[in-house]
Amino acid sequence: MSVTAWMAVAVFAAVYVLIATEWVHRVAAALAGAVVMLLIGATDAEHAFFSEHAGIDWNVIFLLLGMMLIVAVLKRTGIFEFIAIWAARRAHGRPYRLMVLLTVATGFLSAWLDNVTTVLLIAPVTILVCRRLGLPVIPYLIAEIMACNIGGAATLIGDPPNIMIGSRADLSFNDFLIHMTPIVVVLMIVFVLMSRVMFRSAFRYDPERAASVMELNPRQAIKDVRLLIVSGVVITAVMACFVLHTALHLEPSVVAISGGLLLLGVSRLRPGDVVKDVEWETLAFFTGLFVMVGAMVQTGVIGDLGEAAADATGGNLLGTAMALVFGSVVPSAVIDNIPFVASVSPIVSEIVASSGGSEEAGVLWWAFALGADLGGNATIIASSANVVVIGIAEREGHHISFWQFSRYGLIVTAVTVTIAAAYVWLRYFALV
Structure with a gap:
């Protein structure tokens, strides 16, 4: 490799260390790394801003921005509080039943909304409901x-790593529904059963507190009926376009940003108030990360790694798929799975290309997505959603330690990843 390539590797490794150790805020680290990449000539403005394969992935940026705008408007309707209160009443104050309803509702919403915004809205309400029922908050937050x-993991838009993989591999919304949703349904059922054992000490039923929760009226949580109806119409249209985007020849990013801007325009809300709720730090982080990864592509580092990985696997698709499922867990657990996927997806692309880009080789993308998504449950820092909930809990006086989380997370990750690997083997190798 050239001197510039080695310098790019050094910068990339240094940024990874800063992100993993949290010595510097991850947004500052990513943006600083992008600046250094530009200054040392590892990339340039043309490639950083306009290259499809070695620059900022604007499809990802605008897809996230559009969904964030939709959620920012939607949360003002009170629908998320409605769901939480409804779940508590449906559970009749029964602790385990409440956990099942909240986790299933969270899992379902996270498939259709960005999971960071989902937990950002659900977690505070969960804390409120648990306090009313006299239940320990932490087990419910960890379960969520x-x-x-x-x-x-079920859909293209449910988890940022999926968005990045979909963009890199040119996978549609329907592709994720067909390949990822079946195993996610199975994993959710398994997790619900596991939670009955893992969190059993938290299930303390208080009849008096349960009766007080039953007095809550979920309809009172709805703050703006008109806005809720308008939001429902726009979201339904957006979801329909996601499913039909290949037939409509519309990119998911175009659908999302169009829906977000449309909803913002017809909501009668002040745009300045709404855009404050957009996770601008997340978007900035992605931007810096894309520039750094693009520099690695531009200098040839990613291509060399891809070729080496392809040679190591010897073209054995099953071995490569299993390596991606299990091999993605550890790095996803040690650092946030977003930078991991951003850096490794070009390598997976190289491996798929070296396999002739055949349809059979597409299994590698699903193996990679499952490993990275499910690895996000292993530790506190493994997923952005984890970090958000830990922060919310801390502000409310509930400290969740690294090991308190990991003693549950490592078990759940081990079980779900093993089942996912079995799914990959059965669906794409044993039964074909």
Whole structure:
């Protein structure tokens, strides 16, 4: 490799260390890394801003921005509080039944909304409901995090790593529904059963508190009926376009940003108030990350790694798929799975291309997505949704330690990843 390529590797490794150790805020680290990549000539403005394969992936940026705008408007209707209160009443105050309803609702919502925004809205309400029932908050929050990471794996838009993989591999919304949703449904059922054992000490039923919750009226949580109806119409249209985007020849990013801007325009809300709720830090983080990864592509580092990986696997698709499922877990657990997927997806692309880009080789993308998504449950820092909930809990006086989370997360990750690997083997190798 050239001197510039080695410098790019050094910068990339240094940024990874800063992100993993949290010595510097991850957004600052990513943006600083992008600046250094530009200054050392590892990439340039033309490639960083306009290259399809070695620059900022604007499809990902605008897809996230569009969905964030939709959620920012939707949360003002009170629908998320409605769902939480409805779940508590449906559970009749029964602790385990409540956990099942909340985790299933969280998993379902995270498949259709970005999982960070899902937990951002559900977690505060969960804390409120648990306090009313006299239940320990932490087990419910941990269960929701894990359900969110599992449920988010089901669709293209459910988890940021899926968005990045879909963009890199040119996979459609329907592709994710067909290949990922079946195993996610199975994993959610398994997780619900596991939670009965893992969190059994938290299921303390208080009849008096349960009666007080039953007095809550979920309809009172709805703050703006008109906005809820309008939001429902726009979201239904957006979801329909996601499913039909290949026939309509519309990119998911175009659908999302169009829906977000349309909803913002007809909501009668002040745009300045709504855009404050957009996760601009997340978008900035993605931008810096894309520039750094693009520099690695531009200098040839990614291509060399891809060729080496392809040679190591010897073209054995099953071995490569299993390596991606299990091999993606550890790095996803040690650092946030977003930078991991951003850096490794070009390598997977190279491996798929070296296999002739055949339809059979597409299994590698699903193996990669499952490993990275499910690895997000292993530790506190493995997924952005985890970090968000930990912060919310901390502000409310509930400290969740690294090991308190991991003692559940490592078990859930081991079980779900093993089942996912079995699914990959059965569906794409044993039964074909």
